[in-house]
Amino acid sequence: MGNSFGCSASGERLVSAARDGDLVEAKMLLEFNPSLAKYSTFGGLNSPLHFASARGHNEIVALLLENGADVNSRNYCGQTSLMHACRYGHWEVVQTLLLYRSNVTRADYLSGRTALHFAAVNGHVRCIRLVVADFIPSAPFEVISAQTNSDKGSGPNSKNKYNQFALSKFVNKAADGGITALHMAALNGYFDCVQLLLDIQAKVSAVTFHYGTSMDLIGAGSTPLHYAACGGNLKCCQVLLARGASRLKLNCNGWLPLDVARIWRRQWLEPLLSPNSDLDIPTFAPSSYLSLPLLSVLNIARECGLQSSASSDESDVCAVCLERTCTVAGEGCGHALCVRCALYLCSTSNIPSEMSGPSGSIPCPLCRHGIISFAKLPCIEAKELKLHLSLGLCTSCILHHCDSDSSAIACKPDIRRNRVASVSSDMFCPVSCSPFPSVAIPLCSCNNELCSSVEPHEGETQDESPRHSQAILEEQDKMDGQRLPKTTCTNMFWSRRSCHREHQCNSEINS
Template identity: 80%
Template sequence: MGNSFGCSASGERLVSAARDGDLVEAKMLLEFSPYLAKYSTFGGLNSPLHFASAKGHNEIVALLLENGADVNSRNYCGQTALMQACRYGHWEVVQTLLLFRTNVTRADYLSGRTALHFAAVNGHVRCIRLLLADFIPSVPYEVISAQTNGSKGDGLNARSKYDQPALSKFVNKAADGGITALHMAALNGYSDCVQLLLDINANVSAVTFHYGTSMDLIGAGSTPLHYAAGGGNLKCCQILLSRGASRLTLNCNGWLPLDVARIWGRHWLEPLLAPNSQLIVPTFPPSYYLSLPLMSVLNIARECGLQSSVITSDDNDNCAVCLERACSVAAEGCGHELCVRCALYLCSTSNIPSEMVGPPGAIPCPLCRHGIIAFVKLPDSPAKDLKVHLSLGLCTPCMLHPCDSGISTSAWRPEIRKNRVASVSSDLLCPVSCSPFPSVAIPLCTCDDVSCPSLEPQGGETREESLADTQGSSVEDKMEGTKLVKASCSSIFWNRRSGHREHQCNSEINA
């Protein structure tokens, strides 16, 4: 049992080096045995690539991948190195993993979370920007907006056409309980993430489900505005309202976003979320983190590699930014030349307001401040293919392929919808900092609507006890006649075996 290398002392040394960031030790071990790059700790928890990605050791990540580590390898929770890097916000590691063509659409085994969910939960907007690089073409933002809205422009060429449904499916991928990345960014008050997700076609009216293994403290049928009201961030609520979110949508508990704000003690949001509010909602420009040239320079980096040519004797051929590498890309428009590493770093980090440099999503040229929409490869740039290793592990079906589903979270009705299910007591709500996808049971649906689907009960004794507690609850635990199920903060942590797995994997990394 365990892994194919058994209890290898060299493998454990490599794991320690990857965790501690010891590049010299890692190089020595991989020179001795390159196959150690595929080593995993006993029980299949995490590989050295998982450790290095979670700790942000980018050089060790690149070293492992160059020596044959599987970029899409999973621990036994189903989490990839990309998910670990996005969880902790190591955008440089995300960039390296993307250069080796990691699969950004994979979901973990526990709650169906993708790397986008991990980045949105913790507000790592640069990681979100990089995850979207292969979905957003390097074309003017107006063309993307026109195609998103369904209109066909006259000036569309072959390069401006892109797979918009694939982008929409990836951004609106629902984890367990129907929770999208937009829900979690809104709940935790990350306005930059909310704005970026909405700019790339996130569904502002997506609703959560009443079934699944995650406890929904706000209620099934909740929109991102319900979650933003629970989080208490004013700017998040304003952004959602400016993009078409409705104040009149009821969740399955019969709560408006205003009711959620009152229950969670966010009284400063009441004037904005009131159904008859007369407050003027400000308009917001496109996100500062929208990066249009990222796809073009990422593809060039995959083709040429980041280790560009050595400095030549002619100073004019050297990159004017780093002065170390030869120029390999040129900016469309101004024509200034840079090395591919500096161009990729510029597209990954810049957050200059677009109206200051050019069209939305443009990146300012470091030499003339001209807005860059795309980079082109120089004719004399050498081609260098990165090592790409196919994954042999089990994986979930790609979410970009169409699947049969009886429930659509994208359908939105402007009228008030009301479905009632048992919910959680308002005085026992867990703070925002709690785990967003806890693995505990959901109460049975008691909807009056016939069309609302329901699941068979599991663990009848537990449900009978919870119903008995509900009947004996005080008047303060009731709201408009709806009986609330008591819960405690301890019940929302990972109690099942699947949750224990993730806790075990994370504790191994943080040890």
């Protein structure tokens, strides 16, 4: 698809433009031949959308999608553009892909990782918030839980129960060896990610598989607390214990979390992880990265578009950007905003509204009232984003039942008839050299060279959370005295075959 000899030269030019962020070149090529948006490279089968998503070029991502690029296209490893955007923390690209209904539940071929795993392993908490947006209805968690537990009948209560079940199933999806997103966030010491995952029903008692685990040095059958003890972050261990993690859980090696901390020389964790510890565990408030109104404004943006045109009436101009027409209003306070500003507010805000709203509400920028959902203003013309029929399953169709009386999500029948179910990741062999590169474990050395799975991180692709965790780890290395010795891949992982396959795909993007 797009790899014919006639368009290969133009396709490679578009790939270079998508990698380098050359918007003018990309527009010129797509105007000449719009089918180039479906081009894929010969080696790793990466599309221009993969390159633009990995590099964070949001305007080129939107341009490719408008010209018919498949938002759910896979490369040779089965990785989608959403996975690449989450890997490098480009939350704006994640937002754009979700507006075009990217399938968040798809897993790669190598180890069954979803976009949630890629975001958690690198500490991109805003990407986690966006990825789970379609699973969290725009209503307080307390109300949803009370309705689900009190009534098991039909109607809205059963739909809320379905949403809760789908959220729990997605957040606790196990990748290679039974590793969940909570395991990897705890291992790397990303406290914000651990706290958010726990607030959205991540299981603190989840254990890795008793077979096939890729982290043999920690041990099969390990809980997130074992991984947090290996990583050495004190706050991650505290929040896990506060949410019900057990200090007495043994893994398949017969190790307690205390034993893992001693093996990895995390002496500062011993008083906390001791089975007879009498230390007071602090209480933690709900995560400030919860965003209840995100789903409502996402659905409005999918239905009406971003409405970027200016308004002639000054009374209808958004009070935040002073450019676009007001299209949404916060339920409760009633203040109107444009959909682009409301979407930006729900995606980036980490200031909890403790005075006037439940946990997860977003403070209104005009009156600070807690907003739990947005409503579309009347007389706003619907303008569905252009979707190509080859986009496959849309996220909304997967997560929610499309009832005839439901107006929250608009799913076109023709798209539903032409969708193709994704292949389950269970059909593929879950072997990998280093599916989750981590700075908390020793670097592997293959023939005295760094393993290709330990990917370099460029300065412009990192956000504040990895830098902060890196500074903490450097301080902890000074406390440890001497860096832990390196080990080889054969001691840590199953095979190097998948490592080479993933390196083949990623080397095109990282070149």
